[in-house]
Amino acid sequence: MTLETKKSKFVELGKFLNQFSSIENPSKNDVLGNDLFFDECLNLIALSQSHNGWYTPEQVCFTFQSWAKALTQEKLDQWLFKYDFTDKQPKTISLILAGNIPLVGFHDFLSVLISGHRVLVKTSSNDQHLLPFIAKYLIHIAPEFKDSITFVEGKLENFDAVIATGSNNTARYFEYYFKDKPSIIRKNRNSVAVLTGNETKEQLEALGEDIFRYFGLGCRNVSKLFVPKDYSFVPFFEAIFKHKEVIEYEKYANNYDYNKAVFLMSNFKLLDNGFLTLKEDSGFGSPISSVFYEFYENVGVLLQRLEDENEHIQCIVSDQLTPNSIPFGCTQSPELWDYADNVDTISFLLTIK
Template identity: 40%
Template sequence: MTFGTEIQILTEFGNKLNKLVKDYQNQNLSSEVKELIQKASAINPWFTSENIWYGLSYWASMLNEENLERWLDNYQKELTSIKNVGIITAGNIPFVGIHDLLCVYLSGHNAVLKTSSDDPVLTKWMISMLAEIDRSVAERFRFVERIESIDAVIATGSNNSARYFEYYFGKYPNIIRKNRNSIAIVTVDTTDDQLRRLADDVFQYFGLGCRSVSKLYLPEGFDLQRIFGAFYDWRHIIQHHRYASNYDYNRVVYLMSKEPILENGFFILRQNQALATPVSVVHYEYYSSYDVLASTIHQLREQIQCIVGAEKSLCTDDYGRAQWPAIDSYADGVDTMQFLLQL
């Protein structure tokens, strides 16, 4: 079987999202949509209106016939029995679980969905809009407080929650995702324009996504002032109260511990080998040769979501594209569609 009907429906869904984005840009949103966005932001202050519309714009751009056909041309839909797939979503950035839900929809299975307490609004909104186009979605997608009566599970969370997921759901076919971070490779040939685009990969969604760049690998002798100069356009981020609180706290901690840092009033550069960073902090590390860097990254690959840079032999995403992955890009490199089609 092919995905012809589903492609038509999701293309129509993409058109619907595009109209919403245009209404937002033209300041022509309905009061209902405005209230929904305000509610999502009130529950989770990290979900600013700007970030919500950025995420919605991404899906509006992805869901078109050309993208969908290219993606789904790699699969054959041969559903023998309909399964109930438990989906546990994270709540770190807006619409973070939508790709999993679209995969379940396309596979023909049902979704038993537990959203994060940080996102009780946006995921339900997206599914309700899809249900307006395909009424079967209302029956196939069920929101629950407790995951049970399932045949498989896809769960996304922290390293701690992953242990919980493995304990309770290990007996089912599963995809269980843990913490991952993203890195960027800067070379002697990296331009200031590329560094400005890299700033988007660092600061979009306040750096809270697994595709957010938290660590920079720099050639020895690289001028760090180029980083500060290129990232300056994001200085407005400090106006967000939660981000500012994190920045102030981390700055004080490092200063009191007499740890050497560089900062410019809205983010902190810290030389450290760790990939994970607190909000408002960017780690950096120098490399002596590209071969040594490639070896280092190979050893850390299971901790890395994406590698930003211009070197195609090692990098997965170009500067400025970390939060704009292709629709056939899968978290942790695990093919969700193939997993679902083989159930």
């Protein structure tokens, strides 16, 4: 299959996913495979929360919409134009996927297939249904993919390279176990926001999206705020009040109650609005329902610190304070060329021999 043909098939996948902004949307007549897959996808969305309690229909639909926006001809062309895919021998690439948010491993899956390789997938126990469904749809509209996609449950065998995502602890295991294979090993990362006190209400409302989307479970979710000395959190709390419905979700509410109780029993000083706690802390990774914050006095010194500690940081949200700043509200809508951990997956895949 040529690169252009593969891109066209992923464009068709994008059109299919675009139908599911909610489970009430009607099917479209011009979308390939709807007769076989539309109702099945609706059922999958409805059942996702029974497979993983964090995968609410609204969150799964958001994921599908995000990928629908990315899988267009224009964006695929913009992503891939700089790479040379000629004369590359197909290899088998093993993927060990996380399951913290829906379809978190899809970009790696897409990258392997678009590069002309075969993909050997070990899904997370927390996300065993969404990607196999996507793969089944792709194979239906492009049978040539059938021999290039394999899912495994047991031991990974007969592969040439690996992309594995996990915690810092599992990363040490991966690095040892796959020491003789070309690999990308992803560890824990967190995202931060740098505020100046001059943000608009709209920017702070959008920051709430960066904090609460997927209940804060993603590495692109903001888990730490850097604020100037004597910063007033009143505008922040007023702006994020629009996200108050998150406390109505039982799993989130349980985490809020538990983590707040742990903080209070430890005599930590908290700021609290009834559905989010703010705790002054030098760490990056806050627990669910909480965001850490830290004061700074000189933004230049802070930005140098963030540069020095970039191995811990996935995204920096700010009003253009750094060249790689993410706009408020956009952390969970990355472009195809926004690589996890800033590691160019396509370049890695094209160097495998």
